[in-house]
Amino acid sequence: MEDIILEMRDITKIFPGVKALNNVNLQVKKGEIHALVGENGAGKSTLMKVLSGVYPHGTYTGDIYYQGKVCEFKDIKESEKLGIVIIHQELALIPYLSIEENIFLGNEQGRHGLIDWHVTTTRTQELLATVGLKELPSTLITNIGVGKQQLVEIAKALSKEVQLLILDEPTAALNEDDSDNLLNLLLEFKQQGISSIIISHKLNEISKISDSITVLRDGATVETLNVKEDNITEDRVIQGMVGRELTERFPKRESTIGEIIFEVKNWNVYHHLHADRKVVKEIDFHIKKGEVVGIAGLMGAGRTELAMSIFGKSYGQKISGQLYKNGKEIHLNDVSQAIKQGIAYVTEDRKHCGLILNDDIQRNITLANLNKISKNYVIDENQEIVVAEKSRRQMKIKCSSILQKTVNLSGGNQQKVVLSKWIFTEPDILILDEPTRGIDVGAKFEIYSIINELAKEGKGILVISSELPEILGICDRIYVMNEGTITGEIAGNEASQEKIMKCIMRNEELQEKNTKCILSK
Amino acid sequence: MKTLMQMFRSNIREYGMVIALVSIVLFFQVVSNGVLLQPLNVTNLIQQNSYILVLAIGMLLVIVAFQIDLSVGSIAAFVGAMSAILMVDNHFGVMPGILISLLIGGLAGAFQGYWIAYFRIPSFIVTLAGMLIFRGLTMTALEGQSKGPYPEVFQKMSNGFVPDLLGGSTIHVTTLAVGIILTLIYIYFELGHRKAKQEYHFEVIPMQFLIAKLTCVGIVINWFMYLLASYKGIPNVLILLFALIVFYTFITTKTVVGRHIYALGGNEKAAKLSGVKTKRIVFWVFVNMGVMAALSGLVFAARLNAATPKAGMGFELDAIAACFIGGASTAGGIGVVMGAIIGGLVMGVMNNGMSLIGVTIDMQQTIKGLVLLLAVAFDIYTKSKQS
Numbered sequence: 001m002e003d004i005i006l007e008m009r010d011i012t013k014i015f016p017g018v019k020a021l022n023n024v025n026l027q028v029k030k031g032e033i034h035a036l037v038g039e040n041g042a043g044k045s046t047l048m049k050v051l052s053g054v055y056p057h058g059t060y061t062g063d064i065y066y067q068g069k070v071c072e073f074k075d076i077k078e079s080e081k082l083g084i085v086i087i088h089q090e091l092a093l094i095p096y097l098s099i100e101e102n103i104f105l106g107n108e109q110g111r112h113g114l115i116d117w118h119v120t121t122t123r124t125q126e127l128l129a130t131v132g133l134k135e136l137p138s139t140l141i142t143n144i145g146v147g148k149q150q151l152v153e154i155a156k157a158l159s160k161e162v163q164l165l166i167l168d169e170p171t172a173a174l175n176e177d178d179s180d181n182l183l184n185l186l187l188e189f190k191q192q193g194i195s196s197i198i199i200s201h202k203l204n205e206i207s208k209i210s211d212s213i214t215v216l217r218d219g220a221t222v223e224t225l226n227v228k229e230d231n232i233t234e235d236r237v238i239q240g241m242v243g244r245e246l247t248e249r250f251p252k253r254e255s256t257i258g259e260i261i262f263e264v265k266n267w268n269v270y271h272h273l274h275a276d277r278k279v280v281k282e283i284d285f286h287i288k289k290g291e292v293v294g295i296a297g298l299m300g301a302g303r304t305e306l307a308m309s310i311f312g313k314s315y316g317q318k319i320s321g322q323l324y325k326n327g328k329e330i331h332l333n334d335v336s337q338a339i340k341q342g343i344a345y346v347t348e349d350r351k352h353c354g355l356i357l358n359d360d361i362q363r364n365i366t367l368a369n370l371n372k373i374s375k376n377y378v379i380d381e382n383q384e385i386v387v388a389e390k391s392r393r394q395m396k397i398k399c400s401s402i403l404q405k406t407v408n409l410s411g412g413n414q415q416k417v418v419l420s421k422w423i424f425t426e427p428d429i430l431i432l433d434e435p436t437r438g439i440d441v442g443a444k445f446e447i448y449s450i451i452n453e454l455a456k457e458g459k460g461i462l463v464i465s466s467e468l469p470e471i472l473g474i475c476d477r478i479y480v481m482n483e484g485t486i487t488g489e490i491a492g493n494e495a496s497q498e499k500i501m502k503c504i505m506r507n508e509e510l511q512e513k514n515t516k517c518i519l520s521k
Numbered sequence: 522m523k524t525l526m527q528m529f530r531s532n533i534r535e536y537g538m539v540i541a542l543v544s545i546v547l548f549f550q551v552v553s554n555g556v557l558l559q560p561l562n563v564t565n566l567i568q569q570n571s572y573i574l575v576l577a578i579g580m581l582l583v584i585v586a587f588q589i590d591l592s593v594g595s596i597a598a599f600v601g602a603m604s605a606i607l608m609v610d611n612h613f614g615v616m617p618g619i620l621i622s623l624l625i626g627g628l629a630g631a632f633q634g635y636w637i638a639y640f641r642i643p644s645f646i647v648t649l650a651g652m653l654i655f656r657g658l659t660m661t662a663l664e665g666q667s668k669g670p671y672p673e674v675f676q677k678m679s680n681g682f683v684p685d686l687l688g689g690s691t692i693h694v695t696t697l698a699v700g701i702i703l704t705l706i707y708i709y710f711e712l713g714h715r716k717a718k719q720e721y722h723f724e725v726i727p728m729q730f731l732i733a734k735l736t737c738v739g740i741v742i743n744w745f746m747y748l749l750a751s752y753k754g755i756p757n758v759l760i761l762l763f764a765l766i767v768f769y770t771f772i773t774t775k776t777v778v779g780r781h782i783y784a785l786g787g788n789e790k791a792a793k794l795s796g797v798k799t800k801r802i803v804f805w806v807f808v809n810m811g812v813m814a815a816l817s818g819l820v821f822a823a824r825l826n827a828a829t830p831k832a833g834m835g836f837e838l839d840a841i842a843a844c845f846i847g848g849a850s851t852a853g854g855i856g857v858v859m860g861a862i863i864g865g866l867v868m869g870v871m872n873n874g875m876s877l878i879g880v881t882i883d884m885q886q887t888i889k890g891l892v893l894l895l896a897v898a899f900d901i902y903t904k905s906k907q908s
Contacts, residue, residue, distance in 0.1 A: 314794060336796035345794065353794055356787035358854050367784055368795040370777045377777045382721045
């Protein structure tokens with residue numbers, strides 16, 4: 001037992017309406033690099049937040065043993081004191097402070113509230129040398145690239161005398177060179193006896209550097225693989241990540257597919273802030289009447305950007321390409337035009353972009369189509385109640401009344417309110433972005449049934465989802481997207497999770513080779 | 522009965538305001554030995570507070586849209602100065618004078634609205650700048666002097682009364698008649714509302730409750746009109762206020778545009794993704810605020826019978842305070858016109874009442890500040906309890 005630095009036993013964490021972690025177990029040996037893999041929503045980040053004290057003791061059940069002792073962290077400071085440092089996916093650096101100020105933020109070097117700048121600078125120089133970053137300690141964070149910022153985060157972790165370093169998708173935003181650099185650094189730390197837990201979607205990286213791999217699925221531990229002994233291949237890991245039964249989780253459906261209702265050609269979108277970064281590249285796709293089309297891919301593949309840019313140019317700049325509805329070209333310059341053309345977009349972020357949380361159910365449902373219940377721009381409130389009541393019955397929204405504020409609803413019911421809003425606009429084409437994110441299995445089933453119902457009415461439906469089983473369970477046809485392009489198109493009955501995963505991974509390997517070719521030239 | 526309790530609980534903020542206003546009125550009525558509700562004083566109260574109430578109505582829309590406007594006092598002063606230059610110096614007619622003044626207010630609002638909506642500068646900054654700009658322009662235009670007197674018709678807007686067409690001798694009969702007519706209109710609307718609900722087979726409040734409600738409101742309306750009738754009748758400015766309250770209540774509760782303002786204030790991103798033209802709405806909210814500030818400036822100038830460089834100092838803070846005391850949310854998306862009016866009246870009655878019982882101006886400020894703080898604290902407390 002001595003070589004075990006961390007053991008998490010039977011960790012269960014429940015969010016309102018969802019069981020995020022269900023009796024998860026994790027063992028990390030001293031001085032190893034331990035990879036944590038799983039699909040989006042499998043519970044990886046949640047588990048790490050439990051470990052680091054972001055979710056304090058008492059909000060979960062189960063035990064954490066660290067260096068042989070039971071730990072009950074109340075906040076992140078307590079775990080840091082013991083040398084557990086987490087580096088989050090979104091970097092937590094302050095852009096207009098310098099590297100040294102960031103490294104010692106909350107841990108300022110000095111006494112009596114006065115900062116000793118000599119000590120700060122000297123120690124920063126040492127730390128920067130350790131991580132191999134050649135920048136002045138006084139450089140502002142905003143002036144260095146993401147790869148270097150990542151190194152600053154690691155330097156910050158080192159300054160806290162880290163024993164166990166947790167990295168959440170550290171290479172997601174990095175280019176090839178920066179990633180290699182970072183991974184080599186982790187190997188170096190391993191030599192020094194620092195253990196690491198790395199969460200990543202990039203299986204090639206994981207098999208390159210990690211000693212063991214723990215696979216999570218639906219908030220539960222599936223297995224822990226020993227890379228060296230078991231001779232693990234990527235396919236083996238994928239199998240662990242996705243291997244589950246699909247029966248009974250999706251309502252049955254007979255699809256009757258008609259003509260092409262919506263078509264997108266040569267679609268290009270640039271990043272909303274960085275005018276030279278293309279996030280959607282030359283995309284063509286189409287949807288037929290009565291068809292449920294899926295877009296699979298990892299987070300950051302550009303799927304939401306694609307959908308929002310189509311929906312009245314709600315995202316990005318320098319958007320180019322053509323849209324056709326029923327064969328006729330249409331132009332959607334803002335959201336109200338898109339709604340008028342019968343297009344609806346159900347956001348992935350219902351709390352920030354979907355609902356007016358302070359408003360009641362009724363007002364949320366009618367918001368996108370107030371004209372339908374008004375005469376000369378005056379709203380008929382009685383009509384509004386009729387509409388809302390109808391939605392409540394049809395969608396089975398569980399609430400005390402339609403006057404209940406949406407902030408007090410559960411995730412699944414909130415999602416039903418958002419769906420009601422868009423169904424009330426009477427769309428011909430519905431784009432659903434992560435329609436079941438953060439809601440429980442029962443509500444998921446109901447949402448799938450609604451999707452089927454809509455398809456039956458002859459609407460064209462596009463589902464964006466990071467959950468492969470969902471895509472496979474409900475779609476007639478699947479596009480796979482990666483790095484802003486469509487990398488594959490698979491018919492629903494031929495698709496399997498392995499095929500899709502391979503499609504994503506293959507593309508990453510291809511791109512890797514391409515970039516290497518370019519670099520070697 | 523259960524639903525009645527529910528209704529009360531969900532609207533506790535609004536009922537709370539009415540209860541607070543009534544208690545404050547009763548308190549000062551007692552400590553001032555009945556002076557507060559004497560007909561002369563009630564008339565005074567209305568005239569003294571009219572310009573703040575006009576501002577509060579416009580400010581409510583601004584605050585609901587999750588913005589703020591600090592420039593209204595300065596714009597009111599600036600428009601007052603412009604109206605004096607038009608009507609006093611250049612002998613414009615009263616009607617063209619007023620219309621041009623309102624237009625100037627609208628343009629001032631459009632100027633600020635442009636920077637806020639299309640240039641994405643926070644409204645706090647833009648209107649802080651506007652506050653300085655328009656105050657400076659006022660002083661320049663007036664060369665530091667007061668300008669007056671205005672034509673008599675113009676003064677009547679703030680100081681005049683509706684003439685008694687029915688020729689009462691000791692009491693203003695027209696005012697009483699108006700009271701009865703208003704009561705009838707109110708009853709008509711309530712019954713119509715009930716009937717429409719019944720046609721849709723919705724639940725309606727039981728008839729006996731409705732009758733009790735109608736009786737209460739009827740008594741209040743007629744008692745108030747009786748008070749006014751015992752002095753000089755209905756002040757002209759009360760008609761203006763009444764029209765504004767009705768109009769803006771209608772806009773905010775019944776129209777698509779009103780709904781869009783609330784949606785925008787509640788969650789701008791979600792509103793935008795639901796097809797609300799957020800920029801355009803913010804722009805027009807500020808244009809509207811400009812016009813309301815102009816109207817307030819005109820009412821104030823007419824009451825003083827002069828445009829002064831110092832006019833409207835601190836009006837913005839009174840208007841903002843009125844909205845927040847009246848239950849508007851600091852996070853946007855919540856607030857009603859009647860709330861802002863009640864908030865304004867709470868402040869007005871406190872000013873007036875404290876003056877009546879001889880509290881010094883310095884102390885009045887302190888007490889008003891505390892009331893604002895407590896009102897918002899109460900608001901946040903009830904909200905945290907609800908969730």
